[in-house]
Amino acid sequence: MIDIVRLDENNKSYYVENLKNRAEAVQRDVIISVENILDDVRQNGDIALIKYTNKFDSENINSQNVKVTVDEIKKAYEVVDKKFIDAIKLAKENIWFYHEKQKQKAWMTTKEDGIILGQQVRALESVGIYVPGGTAAYPSSVLMNTIPAKVAGVRKVVMVTPPSEDGSINPNILVAADIAKVDEIYKAGGAQAVAALAYGTESIPKVDKIVGPGNIYVAMAKRSVYGFVDIDMIAGPSEILVIADKTGDAKYIAADLMSQAEHDILASSILVTTSQELAKKVKEELEKQVQCLERKDIILSSLKNYGGIIVVDNIKEAIEMANIIAPEHLEVMVDEPFLLLGEIKNAGSIFLGKYSPEPLGDYIAGPNHVLPTSGSAKFFSPLSVDDYIKKSSFIYYSQQGLAKVKDEVVTIAETEGLTAHANSIKVRFQ
Amino acid sequence: MIDIVRLDENNKSYYVENLKNRAEAVQRDVIISVENILDDVRQNGDIALIKYTNKFDSENINSQNVKVTVDEIKKAYEVVDKKFIDAIKLAKENIWFYHEKQKQKAWMTTKEDGIILGQQVRALESVGIYVPGGTAAYPSSVLMNTIPAKVAGVRKVVMVTPPSEDGSINPNILVAADIAKVDEIYKAGGAQAVAALAYGTESIPKVDKIVGPGNIYVAMAKRSVYGFVDIDMIAGPSEILVIADKTGDAKYIAADLMSQAEHDILASSILVTTSQELAKKVKEELEKQVQCLERKDIILSSLKNYGGIIVVDNIKEAIEMANIIAPEHLEVMVDEPFLLLGEIKNAGSIFLGKYSPEPLGDYIAGPNHVLPTSGSAKFFSPLSVDDYIKKSSFIYYSQQGLAKVKDEVVTIAETEGLTAHANSIKVRFQ
Numbered sequence: 117m118i119d120i121v122r123l124d125e126n127n128k129s130y131y132v133e134n135l136k137n138r139a140e141a142v143q144r145d146v147i148i149s150v151e152n153i154l155d156d157v158r159q160n161g162d163i164a165l166i167k168y169t170n171k172f173d174s175e176n177i178n179s180q181n182v183k184v185t186v187d188e189i190k191k192a193y194e195v196v197d198k199k200f201i202d203a204i205k206l207a208k209e210n211i212w213f214y215h216e217k218q219k220q221k222a223w224m225t226t227k228e229d230g231i232i233l234g235q236q237v238r239a240l241e242s243v244g245i246y247v248p249g250g251t252a253a254y255p256s257s258v259l260m261n262t263i264p265a266k267v268a269g270v271r272k273v274v275m276v277t278p279p280s281e282d283g284s285i286n287p288n289i290l291v292a293a294d295i296a297k298v299d300e301i302y303k304a305g306g307a308q309a310v311a312a313l314a315y316g317t318e319s320i321p322k323v324d325k326i327v328g329p330g331n332i333y334v335a336m337a338k339r340s341v342y343g344f345v346d347i348d349m350i351a352g353p354s355e356i357l358v359i360a361d362k363t364g365d366a367k368y369i370a371a372d373l374m375s376q377a378e379h380d381i382l383a384s385s386i387l388v389t390t391s392q393e394l395a396k397k398v399k400e401e402l403e404k405q406v407q408c409l410e411r412k413d414i415i416l417s418s419l420k421n422y423g424g425i426i427v428v429d430n431i432k433e434a435i436e437m438a439n440i441i442a443p444e445h446l447e448v449m450v451d452e453p454f455l456l457l458g459e460i461k462n463a464g465s466i467f468l469g470k471y472s473p474e475p476l477g478d479y480i481a482g483p484n485h486v487l488p489t490s491g492s493a494k495f496f497s498p499l500s501v502d503d504y505i506k507k508s509s510f511i512y513y514s515q516q517g518l519a520k521v522k523d524e525v526v527t528i529a530e531t532e533g534l535t536a537h538a539n540s541i542k543v544r545f546q
Numbered sequence: 547m548i549d550i551v552r553l554d555e556n557n558k559s560y561y562v563e564n565l566k567n568r569a570e571a572v573q574r575d576v577i578i579s580v581e582n583i584l585d586d587v588r589q590n591g592d593i594a595l596i597k598y599t600n601k602f603d604s605e606n607i608n609s610q611n612v613k614v615t616v617d618e619i620k621k622a623y624e625v626v627d628k629k630f631i632d633a634i635k636l637a638k639e640n641i642w643f644y645h646e647k648q649k650q651k652a653w654m655t656t657k658e659d660g661i662i663l664g665q666q667v668r669a670l671e672s673v674g675i676y677v678p679g680g681t682a683a684y685p686s687s688v689l690m691n692t693i694p695a696k697v698a699g700v701r702k703v704v705m706v707t708p709p710s711e712d713g714s715i716n717p718n719i720l721v722a723a724d725i726a727k728v729d730e731i732y733k734a735g736g737a738q739a740v741a742a743l744a745y746g747t748e749s750i751p752k753v754d755k756i757v758g759p760g761n762i763y764v765a766m767a768k769r770s771v772y773g774f775v776d777i778d779m780i781a782g783p784s785e786i787l788v789i790a791d792k793t794g795d796a797k798y799i800a801a802d803l804m805s806q807a808e809h810d811i812l813a814s815s816i817l818v819t820t821s822q823e824l825a826k827k828v829k830e831e832l833e834k835q836v837q838c839l840e841r842k843d844i845i846l847s848s849l850k851n852y853g854g855i856i857v858v859d860n861i862k863e864a865i866e867m868a869n870i871i872a873p874e875h876l877e878v879m880v881d882e883p884f885l886l887l888g889e890i891k892n893a894g895s896i897f898l899g900k901y902s903p904e905p906l907g908d909y910i911a912g913p914n915h916v917l918p919t920s921g922s923a924k925f926f927s928p929l930s931v932d933d934y935i936k937k938s939s940f941i942y943y944s945q946q947g948l949a950k951v952k953d954e955v956v957t958i959a960e961t962e963g964l965t966a967h968a969n970s971i972k973v974r975f976q
Binding site: 144147148151197199200202203204206207213214217218220223225227232233235236238240241251254255256288324325339342343345346349350352367368371372374375377378379405408409410411415453454457460461462463464465466467468469470471472473474475476477478479480481482483484488492493494495496497498500502505506507508509510511512513514515517518521523524525527528529531532533534535536537538539540541542543544 | 574578630634637643644650655670684718754769775802807835840841845890892893895896899901902904907908911913914918923924926928937938941944951954955959963965969970974
């Protein structure tokens with residue numbers, strides 16, 4: 117199911133490439149079909165939105181019932197497990213606590229001659245959250261996408277999610293949305309829902325930014341409306357990398373690798389260890405534990421194609437491997453995990469020590485579980501309050517302040533051939 | 547050339563729509579042609595890169611001379627104006643000063659049971675800066691795109707810019723790049739240069755993020771590689787909004803409106819004032835000053851199509867107008883400009899008072915001149931140090947800490963049908 121290999125110069129880049137290659141090549145016909153849906157909804161609003169919803173999701177949706185009612189939410193509370201509600205409430209509290217620390221402050225600074233420079237920080241006015249339907253409907257994702265927006269101060273959070281064939285929405289999703297304080301929920305999915313959020317229709321309000329995962333149509337639609345509205349990063353298949361020395365616990369490591377592998381057959385789970393013995397034990401544990409797991413087939417498939425147990429000579433090599441792969445999740449199961457924090461450059465979220473398994477971070481710990489995948493931790497960050505704010509700079513110059521730099525402004529303006537720029541300085545000193 | 551109108555319910559949305567509509571509709575054939583160039587460079591590296599460079603820019607470029615040499619930079623210093631070099635050095639100093647204040651710090655926090663949560667901040671490893679060629683080659687943009695990267699700590703800043711027909715690069719650009727400490731410069735432009743930065747070729751290194759303005763091919767190529775690498779926001783046509791009360795100086799305001807209008811025929815320059823008298827004087831000043839300006843034709847065209855002088859009843863209405871338009875540049879020329887700062891929600895950069903003209907911000911004041919356009923100040927921020935860093939969260943839980951929340955993690959995991967997630971918690975307490 118999974119091989120143990122010793123890292124060498126020949127296989128070093130294999131893992132990086134293998135992970136990158138999981139991303140689907142986007143077909144031209146998908147691009148064209150998404151562009152057509154976007155154009156249609158932009159021009160025809162609700163008529164187009166409802167047409168595609170009826171075609172792809174449910175024939176029971178019309179512009180009268182596309183918005184989820186208070187009554188539907190009330191009914192959802194009646195059918196979901198009480199323990200689940202309490203767990204979601206605890207998750208909300210912890211996620212709120214962590215994201216509060218991310219809030220940024222406006223600042224200003226003064227210079228000679230009374231010059232004042234600064235930067236304002238403002239929440240976006242409205243945000244749209246895409247929540248996939250079917251088996252990929254995760255209540256925890258509703259919390260993770262909504263709470264940082266609310267912490268930032270976003271006044272209107274609008275959720276869209278494709279309805280089931282009968283026109284209903286998963287009650288767990290509705291309850292999570294309500295606890296996270298989503299303001300409006302609409303039964304729409306696919307490129308048509310993205311279009312509605314980007315351009316607005318009679319039913320669905322236009323928002324400033326669209327976030328949340330989705331299939332290739334949703335991802336392409338988001339990419340296409342980028343600039344007209346803002347979007348979050350584009351999520352790819354999930355991955356975990358575990359770094360362990362001989363103190364690592366094989367049972368825990370195997371369980372954590374499989375918790376990632378169960379997501380889908382493209383998920384990647386890799387252990388990099390300095391201990392050949394631990395490598396062997398983890399392999400045994402994987403073979404043993406997988407037998408009792410519901411999603412055994414998915415786990416075996418993703419371990420086979422994108423899993424790996426890599427033995428390295430020392431921890432430095434393991435860290436280097438992590439920095440090259442830039443995993444979404446990085447577990448550090450070594451004797452003194454904090455001592456390695458300074459060396460880790462590229463990772464979405466870092467889990468330190470034996471009792472910080474990745475699923476803890478998915479649900480309850482507080483940091484966001486929306487993380488950069490497929491090596492994009494080299495340039496993307498976890499979803500955060502930063503994603504729901506925007507900044508403005510401000511400049512105040514006094515007459516003396518401007519007088520001192522006027523020649524330099526004029527020189528650069530004239531070099532660039534922008535003589536009206538130069539004129540705007542000159543008129544002030546005539 | 548420009549009309550004075552009184553704001554009412556009928557024309558309120560006209561200006562917003564008119565500005566938004568400046569964005570070119572992207573033709574399907576541009577999309578396809580860009581995708582083909584991207585694929586070609588990705589697969590064939592330098593061969594494709596040089597082929598397109600020879601075709602679109604200069605026949606004199608090959609893989610041996612595509613990289614700008616130290617000697618070429620030395621020669622550039624010999625031909626550029628000494629005053630220009632000094633002005634660029636002052637600009638660099640001020641831009642550096644402002645962006646230093648944007649640096650963010652890592653943080654950590656502890657909770658009961660020894661739980662530690664935190665967030666790391668790291669500079670991107672490498673960044674690519676696109677600099678347009680021809681008449682749109684602005685040395686100031688080289689500074690504005692490069693300096694925040696250097697302040698953030700980016701180790702490798704790679705610049706690409708299309709060569710002239712003879713294979714040379716504008717010496718002002720080379721000098722600005724050298725002063726801004728760009729690490730490598732390549733003679734390449736268009737979608738092929740974006741592809742080279744995204745995928746790497748034999749000559750041009752792959753980077754983590756691509757920034758900088760460009761034509762529609764460059765913009766489409768950036769949009770297409772987004773996710774594989776990071777990109778900055780997509781820049782549209784430029785705009786200024788001036789808010790003035792009766793204390794505004796008509797001569798200054800007219801000059802500032804035209805400094806924006808000269809950029810291109812799609813640029814927009816709008817005055818919103820509470821004073822009918824000022825409105826008239828500004829119109830007169832525009833007519834007078836424009837006669838002496840080199841780019842008179844562009845200015846007249848953009849003022850005619852996208853300019854406006856709008857009279858409103860009170861300052862509150864003027865601010866509301868600004869917040870709806872969300873201008874790239876907002877000048878506030880009122881009696882006590884700072885008192886309005888709290889009301890301004892949407893603007894890229896805010897210029898306060900009589901002696902803070904927009905061109906000061908373009909070159910010397912320090913804040914970035916790469917700003918959100920076409921109303922995107924509602925969700926985008928000025929280019930900043932934030933654009934060149936990324937964050938990682940970290941989580942440490944003790945055994946007691948995990949024990950307290952284990953049931954909630956298991957509950958959510960099982961509700962989501964992710965039983966291997968639940969297993970990873972359970973194995974730790976067996």
